[in-house]
Amino acid sequence: MTPLLSVKDLQVTFVTPDRTIHAVNGVSFDVKRGETLGILGESGSGKSVTLRSILKLHPAHRTRWSGSIALEGDEVLTMEGRALANLRGRRVSMIFQEPATAFDPVFTIGQQITESVRRHTGKSEAEAMKRAKDLLEMVRIPSPAQRLAAYPHEMSGGMRQRAMIALALSCDPSLLLADEPTTALDATVQIQVLLLIRELQRELDLGVIFVTHDIGVAVEVSDRVGVMYAGKLVELAGVEQMADAPRHPYSRGLLASTVHDGMRGQRLEAIPGAPPDLGEVPAACSFAPRCKSVEPRCLAAPPPLKPVDDSHFVRCVVAA
Amino acid sequence: MLLYALRRLLYLVPVAFGVSLLVFALVHLAPGDAISAIVPPDAPQEVVDKLRTYYGFDKPLPVQYFRWMLVTLGGDFGTSIGTGRPVFEEVGGAFLNTIVLAIAACIVAFSLAVVLGTAAAYARSRAVDRIVTSIALIGVSVPHFWLAIVLVIVFSVELGWLPPMGLGPENVAGWRLDLDHLRYMILPTVALSMIPLGVMTRTVRSTVKEILNMEFVTALQAKGMNDGRILLHVLKNAAPTCLAVMGLQAGNLIGGSILIETVFSWPGTGFLLNSAIFRRDLPVLQGATLVLAFFFMMLNLTVDVIQTMVDPRIKRG
Ligand SMILES: Nc1ncnc2c1ncn2[C@@H]1O[C@H](COP(=O)(O)OP(=O)(O)OP(=O)(O)O)[C@@H](O)[C@H]1O
Ligand code: SF4
Ligand SMILES: [Mg+2]
Numbered sequence: 001m002t003p004l005l006s007v008k009d010l011q012v013t014f015v016t017p018d019r020t021i022h023a024v025n026g027v028s029f030d031v032k033r034g035e036t037l038g039i040l041g042e043s044g045s046g047k048s049v050t051l052r053s054i055l056k057l058h059p060a061h062r063t064r065w066s067g068s069i070a071l072e073g074d075e076v077l078t079m080e081g082r083a084l085a086n087l088r089g090r091r092v093s094m095i096f097q098e099p100a101t102a103f104d105p106v107f108t109i110g111q112q113i114t115e116s117v118r119r120h121t122g123k124s125e126a127e128a129m130k131r132a133k134d135l136l137e138m139v140r141i142p143s144p145a146q147r148l149a150a151y152p153h154e155m156s157g158g159m160r161q162r163a164m165i166a167l168a169l170s171c172d173p174s175l176l177l178a179d180e181p182t183t184a185l186d187a188t189v190q191i192q193v194l195l196l197i198r199e200l201q202r203e204l205d206l207g208v209i210f211v212t213h214d215i216g217v218a219v220e221v222s223d224r225v226g227v228m229y230a231g232k233l234v235e236l237a238g239v240e241q242m243a244d245a246p247r248h249p250y251s252r253g254l255l256a257s258t259v260h261d262g263m264r265g266q267r268l269e270a271i272p273g274a275p276p277d278l279g280e281v282p283a284a285c286s287f288a289p290r291c292k293s294v295e296p297r298c299l300a301a302p303p304p305l306k307p308v309d310d311s312h313f314v315r316c317v318v319a320a
Numbered sequence: 321m322l323l324y325a326l327r328r329l330l331y332l333v334p335v336a337f338g339v340s341l342l343v344f345a346l347v348h349l350a351p352g353d354a355i356s357a358i359v360p361p362d363a364p365q366e367v368v369d370k371l372r373t374y375y376g377f378d379k380p381l382p383v384q385y386f387r388w389m390l391v392t393l394g395g396d397f398g399t400s401i402g403t404g405r406p407v408f409e410e411v412g413g414a415f416l417n418t419i420v421l422a423i424a425a426c427i428v429a430f431s432l433a434v435v436l437g438t439a440a441a442y443a444r445s446r447a448v449d450r451i452v453t454s455i456a457l458i459g460v461s462v463p464h465f466w467l468a469i470v471l472v473i474v475f476s477v478e479l480g481w482l483p484p485m486g487l488g489p490e491n492v493a494g495w496r497l498d499l500d501h502l503r504y505m506i507l508p509t510v511a512l513s514m515i516p517l518g519v520m521t522r523t524v525r526s527t528v529k530e531i532l533n534m535e536f537v538t539a540l541q542a543k544g545m546n547d548g549r550i551l552l553h554v555l556k557n558a559a560p561t562c563l564a565v566m567g568l569q570a571g572n573l574i575g576g577s578i579l580i581e582t583v584f585s586w587p588g589t590g591f592l593l594n595s596a597i598f599r600r601d602l603p604v605l606q607g608a609t610l611v612l613a614f615f616f617m618m619l620n621l622t623v624d625v626i627q628t629m630v631d632p633r634i635k636r637g
Contacts, residue, residue, distance in 0.1 A: 057542055085545070085546060086544060088541065088543060089543030089544035090544060093542070093543065094539075094543075096535060096538075096542075101535040101536060102536055102539040104536045104539075104553050104557065105557070105633060106630065106631055106632060106633075107556070108632075115545070115549070116544070116545075119543070119545060119546075119549075120544060153633055167543065
């Protein structure tokens with residue numbers, strides 16, 4: 001069976017007049033229908049760039065893509081224009097970190113949901129309005145009919161993120177991309193929104209990629225977890241394996257001693273040292289300068305992602 | 321919304337009163353005397369006194385003000401000391417001529433500015449952006465009366481395509497909407513639209529550019545909106561800022577440009593004010609200033625109301 005999404009050796013490079021940034025350097029993973037893949041990693045590790053590549057959202061004139069992103073067998077990276085627009089928001093949709101800035105401030109929530117519905121389903125204005133109201137109900141926004149007429153600034157942060165989820169689900173996508181969807185929210189609201197996403201994901205049998213800084217959140221929502229470092233996945237495993245027995249020295253630093261109850265809110269900044277410069281393609285293990293287990297062979301070539309067992313992969317010559 | 325507009329209109333009443341007081345004070349505090357400007361220097365004192373009584377200049381200032389207010393409210397702006405014609409006719413005619421030109425210049429400048437500024441903001445090639453930015457810079461920095469003269473030399477004197485001056489063919493006072501009169505408007509409109517074109521192009525470009533970098537634009541792309549639909553979102557977001565600057569620019573044009581109206585012998589407000597100042601024609605000066613001030617207030621009100629309609633974040637308090 002083909003997976004819902006299959007990313008193979010994805011490389012993303014930004015070329016600007018003054019410099020080149022190798023943001024993603026060979027990322028491969030699959031997502032099945034009904035599965036949540038959590039992606040963890042510190043700031044600048046390429047999580048958002050990977051996620052946005054699935055919708056080809058980067059500025060076309062200065063982004064170089066290579067590798068393959070296949071959605072139900074259709075190659076995304078070669079899509080352009082109308083074909084790409086038909087994919088966006090219809091088969092794959094995205095929830096942004098900051099609902100306050102991801103909604104257009106001068107259009108109502110209702111207008112912004114209905115324009116999406118009408119664009120992809122060809123429904124009439126009235127039908128689209130009806131759909132928008134049902135969606136707000138589905139994400140449990142009280143008095144949805146009134147809320148349709150509200151502007152984004154008239155809602156609370158949690159309410160806006162619910163509306164963002166409603167918008168994302170408005171055209172029955174099969175894959176939902178969530179880029180730190182709860183980071184901007186208060187702790188209690190955070191939990192509610194997480195529970196909502198998980199519940200809707202099960203109900204609608206969605207594939208979800210959930211990017212986060214937050215170990216506790218990743219463990220709570222994910223079926224599998226990938227850890228990114230310097231534009232590569234350094235480890236990919238089922239959530240229990242990742243929580244109980246991480247293999248990569250970087251994942252260990254992040255997780256091994258810390259994943260217990262009440263870890264939500266813990267940020268990934270415990271490992272000394274800084275991530276490498278992305279200006280060049282790495283010629284060795286990118287983590288070597290910060291790694292306690294570094295050996296000469298780590299520096300000979302970039303280590304490949306090797307299986308530990310059939311569902312656990314690690315990019316480390318020592319740990320594999 | 322209508323209620324909001326009406327309430328704002330009501331607030332204008334005390335402002336209008338203040339403005340009229342200010343206009344009166346400014347005109348009367350300025351040195352010089354209207355009567356001495358129209359009578360010959362050797363005129364006998366009785367004649368001067370008689371004229372002064374006739375025009376009411378012998379009364380104390382507060383009395384003069386209230387008399388002026390009352391008759392003005394009744395629609396009577398008095399008679400021009402310079403021409404003896406009713407001020408209302410003089411000011412009204414000149415004002416209409418200026419407004420016609422101002423509207424034409426606004427239409428030209430604003431529509432061009434929106435197109436050029438948006439194109440520059442969207443442009444990925446630096447060449448397009450540079451060209452537009454240069455146009456904007458030329459617009460604001462070339463002296464427009466100089467440009468007016470150049471236009472006259474090139475298009476009227478050398479090429480003979482367009483009339484160099486005046487309002488219309490028969491040199492009658494009133495402006496009319498027909499092809500002949502429009503031909504006379506072309507050169508002054510071009511000259512007058514330069515500054516607002518430059519200012520607005522810059523404003524539109526920087527506003528649109530800023531909005532294009534906002535996350536909601538990415539979010540619109542992420543939900544599959546086409547470029548036209550995204551442009552609509554961007555322009556609606558840019559509208560409040562651009563409208564505010566447009567209001568200011570339109571206000572400047574309504575004041576009438578003395579220089580442009582002089583170069584083209586266009587009998588507008590700038591022209592009228594200029595001659596009224598030289599003749600110390602107080603009734604005309606007062607009347608024209610009052611009408612202008614009133615128009616500025618209405619313009620501001622209109623801009624405010626439109627802004628409130630476009631941007632839901634502005635409170636209708
Ligand atoms: N459009 C772009 N043009 C140039 N460089 C970019 C662009 N987008 C991202 N980058 C760079 O790519 C690198 C990876 O960024 P990315 O946003 O994926 O990090 P992240 O893992 O999501 O971090 P965070 O947790 O802070 O969101 C960063 O160095 C960033 O500066
Ligand atoms: S390959 Fe070597 S340097 Fe890299 S993480 Fe593994 S042990 Fe550390
Ligand atoms: Mg990010």
